[in-house]
Amino acid sequence: xxxxxxxxxxxxxxxxxxxxxxxxxxxxxxxxxxxxxxxxxxxxxxxxxxxxxxxxxxxxxxxxxxxxxxxxxxxxxxxxxxxxxxxxxxxxxxxxxxxxxxxxxxxxxxxxxxxxxxxxxxxxxxxxxxxxxxxxxxxxxxxxxxxxxxxxxxxxxxxxxxxxxxxxxxxxxxxxxxxxxxxxxxxxxxxxxxxxxxxxxxxxxxxxxxxxxxxxxxxxxxxxxxxxxxxxxxxxxxxxxxxxxxxxxxxxxxxxxxxxxxxxxxxxxxxxxxxxxxxxxxxxxxxxxxxxxxxxxxxxxxxxxxxxxxxxx
Amino acid sequence: xxxxxxxxxxxxxxxxxxxxxxxxxxxxxxxxxxxxxxxxxxxxxxxxxxxxxxxxxxxxxxxxxxxxxxxxxxxxxxxxxxxxxxxxxxxxxxxxxxxxxxxxxxxxxxxxxxxxxxxxxxxxxxxxxxxxxxxxxxxxxxxxxxxxxxxxxxxxxxxxxxxxxxxxxxxxxxxxxxxxxxxxxxxxxxxxxxxxxxxxxxxxxxxxxxxxxxxxxxxxxxxxxxxxxxxxxxxxxxxxxxxxxxxxxxxxxxxxxxxxxxxxxxxxxxxxxxxxxxxxxxxxxxxxxxxxxxxxxxxxxxxxxxxxxxxxxxxxxxxxxxxxxxxxxxxxxxxxxxxxxxxxxxxxxxxxxxxxxxxxxxxxxxxxxxxxxxxxxxxxxxxxxxxxxxxxxxxxxxxxxxxxxxxxxxxxxxxxxxxxxxxxxxxxxxxxxxxxxxxxxxxxxxxxxxxxxxxxxxxxxxxxxxxxxxxxxxxxxxxxxxxxxxxxxxxxxxxxxxxxxxxxxxxxxxxxxxxxxxxxxxxxxxxxxxxxxxxxxxxxxxxxxxxxxxxxxxxxxxxxxxxxxxxxxxxxxxxxxxxxxxxxxxxxxxxxxxxxxxxxxxxxxxxxxxxxxxxxxxxxxxxxxxxxxxxxxxx
Numbered sequence: 001x002x003x004x005x006x007x008x009x010x011x012x013x014x015x016x017x018x019x020x021x022x023x024x025x026x027x028x029x030x031x032x033x034x035x036x037x038x039x040x041x042x043x044x045x046x047x048x049x050x051x052x053x054x055x056x057x058x059x060x061x062x063x064x065x066x067x068x069x070x071x072x073x074x075x076x077x078x079x080x081x082x083x084x085x086x087x088x089x090x091x092x093x094x095x096x097x098x099x100x101x102x103x104x105x106x107x108x109x110x111x112x113x114x115x116x117x118x119x120x121x122x123x124x125x126x127x128x129x130x131x132x133x134x135x136x137x138x139x140x141x142x143x144x145x146x147x148x149x150x151x152x153x154x155x156x157x158x159x160x161x162x163x164x165x166x167x168x169x170x171x172x173x174x175x176x177x178x179x180x181x182x183x184x185x186x187x188x189x190x191x192x193x194x195x196x197x198x199x200x201x202x203x204x205x206x207x208x209x210x211x212x213x214x215x216x217x218x219x220x221x222x223x224x225x226x227x228x229x230x231x232x233x234x235x236x237x238x239x240x241x242x243x244x245x246x247x248x249x250x251x252x253x254x255x256x257x258x259x260x261x262x263x264x265x266x267x268x269x270x271x272x273x274x275x276x277x278x279x280x281x282x283x284x285x286x287x288x289x290x291x292x293x294x295x296x297x298x299x300x301x302x303x304x305x306x307x308x309x310x311x312x313x
Numbered sequence: 314x315x316x317x318x319x320x321x322x323x324x325x326x327x328x329x330x331x332x333x334x335x336x337x338x339x340x341x342x343x344x345x346x347x348x349x350x351x352x353x354x355x356x357x358x359x360x361x362x363x364x365x366x367x368x369x370x371x372x373x374x375x376x377x378x379x380x381x382x383x384x385x386x387x388x389x390x391x392x393x394x395x396x397x398x399x400x401x402x403x404x405x406x407x408x409x410x411x412x413x414x415x416x417x418x419x420x421x422x423x424x425x426x427x428x429x430x431x432x433x434x435x436x437x438x439x440x441x442x443x444x445x446x447x448x449x450x451x452x453x454x455x456x457x458x459x460x461x462x463x464x465x466x467x468x469x470x471x472x473x474x475x476x477x478x479x480x481x482x483x484x485x486x487x488x489x490x491x492x493x494x495x496x497x498x499x500x501x502x503x504x505x506x507x508x509x510x511x512x513x514x515x516x517x518x519x520x521x522x523x524x525x526x527x528x529x530x531x532x533x534x535x536x537x538x539x540x541x542x543x544x545x546x547x548x549x550x551x552x553x554x555x556x557x558x559x560x561x562x563x564x565x566x567x568x569x570x571x572x573x574x575x576x577x578x579x580x581x582x583x584x585x586x587x588x589x590x591x592x593x594x595x596x597x598x599x600x601x602x603x604x605x606x607x608x609x610x611x612x613x614x615x616x617x618x619x620x621x622x623x624x625x626x627x628x629x630x631x632x633x634x635x636x637x638x639x640x641x642x643x644x645x646x647x648x649x650x651x652x653x654x655x656x657x658x659x660x661x662x663x664x665x666x667x668x669x670x671x672x673x674x675x676x677x678x679x680x681x682x683x684x685x686x687x688x689x690x691x692x693x694x695x696x697x698x699x700x701x702x703x704x705x706x707x708x709x710x711x712x713x714x715x716x717x718x719x720x721x722x723x724x725x726x727x728x729x730x731x732x733x734x735x736x737x738x739x740x741x742x743x744x745x746x747x748x749x750x751x752x753x754x755x756x757x758x759x760x761x762x763x764x765x766x767x768x769x770x771x772x773x774x775x776x777x778x779x780x781x782x783x784x785x786x787x788x789x790x791x792x793x794x795x796x797x798x799x800x801x802x803x804x805x806x807x808x809x810x811x812x813x814x815x816x817x818x819x820x821x822x823x824x825x826x827x828x829x830x831x832x833x834x835x836x837x838x839x840x841x842x843x844x845x846x847x848x849x850x851x852x853x854x855x856x857x858x859x860x861x862x863x864x865x866x867x868x869x870x871x872x873x874x875x876x877x878x879x880x881x882x883x884x885x886x887x888x889x890x891x892x893x894x895x896x897x898x899x900x901x902x903x904x905x906x907x908x909x910x911x912x913x914x915x916x917x918x919x920x921x922x923x924x925x926x927x928x929x930x931x932x933x934x935x936x937x938x939x940x941x942x943x944x945x946x947x948x
Contacts, residue, residue, distance in 0.1 A: 219923075219924050219925075221922075221923045221924055221925040222925055223922065223923060223925070224923060266919075268919070268920065268923045268924045269923065270898060270899075270900050270919050270923050271898040271900075271923075272898045272900040272901055275898070275901075305896065306894075306896045307896065308896055309895035309896055310895065310896055310897060310898040312874075312878055312898070312899065312922070313872065313874045313875050313878065313922065
């Protein structure tokens, strides 16, 4: 029982990486980890690498409802959450639910939205409910936000502050596909139409069961807890960093490591699980000193991981 | 109210004095004056609570150990030892005492007193010893109170009662002590066996040889005797016990030897042995055939070389000189009629065969050779089971193909020899034996009991003939020696029992002194003369012991998990040339090497370590065997 629904989740992963999302193994895996931990994922990459395709494919194969928000500088919070509209037939205001009420929400170019909208959305992500005009509406379960942002664009953007970034369990890039693969993608064109026809392989209940299995069926030993603590403590004391990984970052790291162990078919977390997710979970939470802004945070966190001995005994 | 500790202290002072006083006359200047001074200091310091503590006493002890260790030599063993004991006693008195230290004081005092008995054989020793035992007994009782709670106080009356009861215990035990430690070890009679003599039965050496009495004989593995001896060839291992010279009905018995006959072994190599028989029923003394002389025991030797003692049951030992394989000469011609007598109820087929042989062979030697031929042609089988019984067992054995044991072979041959006009008699004893290389002796057990024939060949004398050797399966009988670990273990155990008998039961002061001298004479143990060498030895030795102890502690502290990991990493380094970095885990290693055994190892190991539990015994063994497999596997 302890690793319930693992086979189904693995099938999902294999179907996606093997047929529809070739070359995006890492992003798919991390998305599933985010899904299994109940967190959210931030895809940071240039446009046109399949961020939207990934989100769509994931939504279809999981059999979940899908909503999409294209952020612009004039996007209002109510465009996300929904708003009350006067219904003439009923002579009353009726709440029209916004895209955030879907299970999988793709928030494209999240850094183009105004801080006000950003914070409304991020609050919904964290609280998992929306309060509009004094009424609180719960969001659907499972709930996964896949936000994307283009790190290169500077004009007309409102970069997410670190405190907001901390809300994302995982931040990762997608990267260019391998050469051969990219050639075949170019040759055969977009697969957006195929994706529309993917049969759902799991249900929302399956995902919730798997989520419970990750939380309760995977053992996190004191040794690995100490290892996670050693990592976040090292980021806090690092000379290049102004501030390191928060306690929430530590929690997320442990959750993601559990999910990784679950995917590996282990009922206990090992240091390799932590190492595998640490950069994706931790790097976006690091704040560099002003004079070190240009440092690549992912590489920095990798270097820090390399300096911490793995607990073996 | 009385404090337990103050009573204990007074007793400890008394006990220490009892250790010191008998030695006073034999001590060096240092301990002789140091002890009383320290003793006084201890009494005073105890009252003021200013006893020594910390490392000072230990350091002083080590210094004195080195000082006296250097003086130690073959000729001067006891002196430095008792001096050091007294110093240790003084150091113990002067330092703070826990219950463990009290026990040390008692032990040291006992050793010191024991040491005094090596220097002085005065009867006062016994008085000191008894006093010491009583004091120690009382102290031990009080010590149990003290151990529970160091500040125990007790009403005076209660204390008196405790001391009286504690003191009466050793006094009550005194008779038993005397019984167990003074009388019992000195008896040479095995008390239990003497009481149980009647129940001893089995194959063994009996008073008559009666083939056909029973269809099978049970093997009994009881030790009959041990013989300290050089190793001998197997065909020489005939242990002569008794001679059966008369055929009565179907059985051979022993009759008085005809007067005038006097047997003695002919020339040959003499083997000297010491025989330790287990106390038993037989009064015949066994010796390697043919015995020339028995020493170290009062013995009645018959003319046909049968040795007997009157005293049985006692644990004895005797020396023998034997001429193995010799022909027995006689001082003058034997009484042929006596040795040719046949009983009338013998099987006619045997008698007629004997007569036939007599006609065919001209001399005694020819007739013996013909009989051997006949036995060999018959292809007789040796067995201790399914033997013929009834009216004509010998005939059935020889003619009807029934198997027989040595009694059948020997009886049949002797009867045929007598029928063929060759004087013959049976010799009962033992054949073979397990040689114990550890102790350098033979062990002979009951099941090796054997009977063979002596034939009188005119002009030569009594010739030993073992017709059992003519059986087709004789090679596999009687000591197709067993090998293997069990055998070796039994041999070691047996040699323990042998040495115990030798040195403790057969208590022999003279022998013990020679043993002691031999031990002292070992050249490599004595190191007189080289003072610097001894100095070095006695300063380095404690250091070495300390280092070994420390290393052992460190090794013990390192868990099994660490040892396993160390083994795994060194294996990986040797086999794959990978120095695995500390920031990478085992699962990475397994994934990289892609070796199923390492993957399995990591799976089991990680399954315990990352689940916050220790390796179970089974898992540990499994991991070890995986490592061993990896080491053995070709790369």
